[in-house]
């Protein structure tokens with residue numbers, strides 16, 4: 474299947490120079506096609522970071538769950554300082570803080586691709602989205618267990634002394 478887009482209801486290849494200048498393709502109409510990838514001419518490390526940050530911001534803006542993950546991460550960091558957790562506990566908290574939003578980003582990416590290729594109902598689309606949501610749920614449950622293991626003992630010690 475050829476990569477294409479539907480600006481203004483038309484389907485044209487993403488490498489079409491006219492498409493690059495149209496709204497909806499980044500502020501500078503930035504789109505990479507196969508020729509760009511082969512030449513590596515237009516894609517610096519800064520571009521790569523900018524795209525990654527743009528993806529994180531997109532997920533944060535559009536996904537309610539992402540906002541919840543970020544709020545939980547902020548709460549975990551505050552609790553970590555208040556309860557003076559040890560370095561190993563900080564490492565466990567840091568892994569959870571990175572892992573859950575990362576999986577949510579992958580979930581968001583998968584939802585976007587599914588919506589692109591299957592705008593109407595399809596059993597496979599349902600399974601794909603449900604599995605991705607399941608992955609987020611598993612990570613969130615694991616992180617909750619880690620949070621209980623890390624924060625509950627020092628919290629009890631603090632309030633029961």
Ligand SMILES: Nc1ncnc2c1ncn2[C@@H]1O[C@H](COP(=O)(O)OP(=O)(O)OP(=O)(O)O)[C@@H](O)[C@H]1O
Pocket residue numbers: 536538580584587591592593594595596598599602603605606
């Ligand atoms: N094209 C489709 N075909 C079949 N079922 C779909 C389709 N799109 C969505 N669904 C069903 O609706 C659910 C919610 O999909 P939606 O795209 O609204 O994700 P969401 O509300 O952002 O979910 P999440 O909370 O996991 O981010 C999916 O898990 C799936 O069961």
